[in-house]
Structures are given as structure tokens and as C-alpha cells.
Amino acid sequence: METEKLESTLWVGNKRYRAVLNGWHFKWTEVDKNNRDKNTISVPVSEVVGVEEGRVEILPQKSVEDTDKDFTVFYVKRCRSGGTYGLLWRLGRTQFSCPSRVLKDQWITNLRTSVKTHSPRRPHRLLVFINPFGGKKKGRKIYHSLVAPLFELAGISSHVIVTERANQARDHLLKKDLIGFDGVVCVGGDGMFSEILHGLIGRAQQEAGICENDPSVTLQPSSLHIGIIPAGSTDCVCYATVGVIDPVTSALHIVVGDSQPLDVCAVHQASAPLRYSVSLLGYGFYGDVLAESEKHRWMGPLRYDFSGTMVYLCNRSYAGIVQYIPADPVLSSPRDRTRCLSGCSVCSRSTERLIHHSPDSGSSSRSHYSHFNGDSADEWVSVEGRFRCVSLTCMSCACPRSPLGLSPSAHLADGTGDLILVWDTNPLGFLKYLYRHTSAQDQFDLPFVEVHRVKAVRFSVPSSKEEEDYEETGEPSSAISEAETGYVESASRSGSQMHLTEKRSGREMTDKQKTPDSFLCGLCCSKSSAVSVWNCDGEILPITEVFCRIHGQLLHLYARGIEDQALHGCSVENEATSYIN
Numbered sequence: 001m002e003t004e005k006l007e008s009t010l011w012v013g014n015k016r017y018r019a020v021l022n023g024w025h026f027k028w029t030e031v032d033k034n035n036r037d038k039n040t041i042s043v044p045v046s047e048v049v050g051v052e053e054g055r056v057e058i059l060p061q062k063s064v065e066d067t068d069k070d071f072t073v074f075y076v077k078r079c080r081s082g083g084t085y086g087l088l089w090r091l092g093r094t095q096f097s098c099p100s101r102v103l104k105d106q107w108i109t110n111l112r113t114s115v116k117t118h119s120p121r122r123p124h125r126l127l128v129f130i131n132p133f134g135g136k137k138k139g140r141k142i143y144h145s146l147v148a149p150l151f152e153l154a155g156i157s158s159h160v161i162v163t164e165r166a167n168q169a170r171d172h173l174l175k176k177d178l179i180g181f182d183g184v185v186c187v188g189g190d191g192m193f194s195e196i197l198h199g200l201i202g203r204a205q206q207e208a209g210i211c212e213n214d215p216s217v218t219l220q221p222s223s224l225h226i227g228i229i230p231a232g233s234t235d236c237v238c239y240a241t242v243g244v245i246d247p248v249t250s251a252l253h254i255v256v257g258d259s260q261p262l263d264v265c266a267v268h269q270a271s272a273p274l275r276y277s278v279s280l281l282g283y284g285f286y287g288d289v290l291a292e293s294e295k296h297r298w299m300g301p302l303r304y305d306f307s308g309t310m311v312y313l314c315n316r317s318y319a320g321i322v323q324y325i326p327a328d329p330v331l332s333s334p335r336d337r338t339r340c341l342s343g344c345s346v347c348s349r350s351t352e353r354l355i356h357h358s359p360d361s362g363s364s365s366r367s368h369y370s371h372f373n374g375d376s377a378d379e380w381v382s383v384e385g386r387f388r389c390v391s392l393t394c395m396s397c398a399c400p401r402s403p404l405g406l407s408p409s410a411h412l413a414d415g416t417g418d419l420i421l422v423w424d425t426n427p428l429g430f431l432k433y434l435y436r437h438t439s440a441q442d443q444f445d446l447p448f449v450e451v452h453r454v455k456a457v458r459f460s461v462p463s464s465k466e467e468e469d470y471e472e473t474g475e476p477s478s479a480i481s482e483a484e485t486g487y488v489e490s491a492s493r494s495g496s497q498m499h500l501t502e503k504r505s506g507r508e509m510t511d512k513q514k515t516p517d518s519f520l521c522g523l524c525c526s527k528s529s530a531v532s533v534w535n536c537d538g539e540i541l542p543i544t545e546v547f548c549r550i551h552g553q554l555l556h557l558y559a560r561g562i563e564d565q566a567l568h569g570c571s572v573e574n575e576a577t578s579y580i581n
């Protein structure tokens, strides 16, 4: 399809403009002004949402004034969003008048052709799931008043399902005919997104004849994109991939067919079904907070603050053995102070590497197979001790409360996760760690915290014999670390030793503070458990032993990562209109 260039005089109101369409960009410059640069508006055609005949208005309500010589162009306009990291997208609208009807038709045809040519990945048909009970229960209203008009303008047809029960969306995606759909839209929070993620990944494995429960196989990516319209009480995945929690911004990313690959962590458990995680998999503090918050659902979103405080006061730590396969440190590091932003070079380079190691390449499948079955034992590192929390994140986990997130330099699509080990420490130290998530201070620059970029993780609980040995000697039992796991290397041993030394001093401190700790614990928990649970993207996994493997770029979202405000500084306006109540 050939894109025709076009240039002519057009009018916007009573001002005269020189308009130019050069394939990739549509620009219009006010003719009678001296400073042309300042009076030029330039829109990439890939960000043109629609071109309509006449004088048209879409939001907040549709109106059309049918005139012979006018046409309206809708496009993406960026605005600053007070307090958040990313940029808001709004629907820009300009109504042009032409000297003749023929010229108007030519502009409409050429603009539409350019959009098709330069923005070929736009969806045409979408399957939309709305959770009517997510967040403030505004999912339906958000979709029908803010999102549907944009889809209609862009010529996208959608099949809408308002869910009537939990897991309906997942079951639909696993069993029903999905032919003809380009993507799935999730109107809800992180829990609803997780349902859709499980449905789509499960479906892709079914169709490829892959047994997803086998940790050694490389999973097949889903061919359907996911769009997230935030309408939950926690919308962390949306925030970490778009930079703002805003339905109009997310809808516009869907309309222009943005594509953001996403790593997924497969969490294998011995006696329970496989789970997938894209944001936080956390044991200890984050598991306890989720378990506690479930008891207080009636409080709404406030339950997380309340439960966080209660669990903090309980001052618990848990024994564990953590084993991990480090990622290549040459490619990136969780402490390199970079941010994964739109167009991230680390993720782009990873695309080639991950595609090269695709499931169809027999040799790479076998090499993965040997890693995960322990044949290639030398790559595993093992540490053991008591932890406040053990967290594995596949993204920064940024949210409005913690704008840089749990692991600020984590990447969305580099095939790795960040393993954060917070060793047992005194209550004040742990508070400092938690507080640093809300500020720009480095939360890893603390003696009891370490972070590793990894490809896979195993977590297990030492047997009671090992725990007893540990209590007596302050050292891990060599019987466990070598004979039972078979993976321990000298490098890991030194890491483990280092922390055990620190841990001993930490424990002495805890013992000295026994009275106030027990007092606090007595206030908020009747009995303290020897093990915690896992928090898997906001779902409780009531088990302790897990094997986790990161699958690079297993999913694609209609998003483009967080846009760098500095790059778009000159074209950004302050938010003028808010459509969201």
C-alpha cells in the first residue's frame, strides 16, 4: 500500500495553516506567525487515533456536525501527571476546514492510508472482560464512558463480558473459541489481570501441546496481546508498564497497537497447581501482610496499611534455604541505577537473545533442561539463614506509593528476575528498609539486604534437625547444603557464611530485645508460625517450597513501558481535563 504525501493550506477556526503529511508525520504550522517552530504541531501518524468527516467531538459525549469541507483528526496528546512517573495520554482533537470538498476527501483518504501503513499492529477485534466488583466497583462505568468511545472512534469492535464469578475470564480463555480476536482487555485490578494471564498462557501451552507443569520445558508465548484498563484497588502491573494509572491513557495505548513484552515467572509447587507471577513473589513479610489483609477485606484498600503495620509489629523472621541461578552480570545488574523505560536497550537486546533460545531450537531446550534438572549443577548458588523476606520480582514493582519500586532497575523483558534477600535484622533496621521504598534512597544499600539478578530460584525450609544445628552453631548443616541439594558451591558458601556472621550479631540483638519484641508480638498475633506463605501477585500460595523459573517475554501487553518525561518535555502540557471521577 503506497502512502501518498500531501501538502496544502488548511484552516483551523479563523487561522490559516500549512499542513504537510509526509508519511510518518502529519504537521500543521500557522502561516501568519513569525516563529514557525513554536507554531507547528507535529503528530506521528502512528499516534493518530482516527480521522472523521465533519466537525466531530467524542469525549465526554459524541457529537457530529456534518459539513462538506471539514474533517477532524484525533491523536495522542501527552500531559504531565502530577506526582506520578509516567505521562498521561489524552485525546487531542483538531477540526480542519478545506477550501474544497475534493481536497477534504483527499486529506481523509491519505491520512487513513498513512495510519494503516505506519501503524500496522493496531487491533481490530478485542475480547473485553470487566470485573464489576474490582476496586471501587466502577469497572463498567469506566469502560463504557471512557474506553468504548475511543475503541469505536478507532474502528475496533469488541466483545464485552461482564464477569459473574471469579475465574470466569480464565476459564473462558482456556476453553472458548478465540479465533478472530487480536487481544484481550482486562478491566479490573491485578487479581483480574492474573486471571487473564493464567488463561492466556495456559491456552498457548494447550495449543502447542506443551505440559506447563514440567519446569524444564520452555513455554510458548501467547499470540494475543493483553490491554489493562486499570479499575482495581491495586493496579501495579499497569503502573509499572505505563507509568500512570489512568484508563484513557491505557485505552489509547491499546488503540495505537503498542506492544510491550513481559517476562513471566512460573512458580512450581510440589503439591499445588502451577502459578504465574509478573510482579511480586514474596515470602515472609509480604506473604504475611497478604494473609493478614485477607482477614480484613471489609476495610477495602485500607486493609493493606493496617495489615502492614500489624505484621511489622509482629517482627517475624523465617528460616529458609534459597538457591538461585545468577543471570549474566555483563548484560545488566540490579544495582546499575538504570531504569527500564520505553525503548529500553537492555530489553531490546534481550529480544534477540530470547528469540534465539526459542523452544524450537533443540539445543537450547536441552541446555535449559539440564539447568533445571540439576545436571548443570555448577550454576546454582545457595544461601541459608533467617530472612525477614525473600522477594522475586520480574519488574520494578513501582506503584504510586513506591514510585521507583521494590527493585528500581529491574527490567520488564530481559528474561531475568531480581531476587531480594532481606536477612533477619532488628525492627528499626527493617523499618528503614521499608521506608526507603517510598523515597529515592537506595534500599539495597543496607548491610542486611542483598539483591541478585537471576534466571531461576528454589526456596525450601530447613528440616528441624538442620534448624537445631543452626540454633546451636549458627552455621548451616553441611548435610543439607551439600548432600541434599547437591548444588552448593564455594562462592555461595562464602555468601552464606558472611550473612550467618551478620545474622549471629542480629540474633544477639534480637535476644537482647526479646522483652519488647515479645510484647509487641503479643499485641498483634496470638501465635507465631514457623513458616510463612507466598504472596504471588496478590494471591496467597499456602505452601513454602517453590521452584521458580523466569520465562523471557512470554506475554505482550498493549503498552510501551514508561515514557521518559525528559524526552517528551517540549510537547507535554499540563493536564487540563480530567475525565475520571
Ligand SMILES: Nc1ncnc2c1ncn2[C@@H]1O[C@H](COP(=O)(O)OP(=O)(O)OP(=O)(O)O)[C@@H](O)[C@H]1O
Pocket: 130, 131, 132, 133, 134, 135, 136, 163, 164, 165, 166, 167, 187, 188, 189, 190, 191, 192, 193, 195, 231, 232, 233, 234, 235, 538
Ligand atoms: N464477578 C466477579 N465476582 C467475584 N470475583 C470476581 C469477579 N470477577 C473477577 N473476580 C475476582 O476478583 C478478584 C479481584 O479483582 P480485581 O483485581 O479486579 O480487583 P481489586 O479490587 O484490585 O482486588 P484485589 O485488590 O483483591 O486484587 C480477582 O482475583 C478476580 O478473579
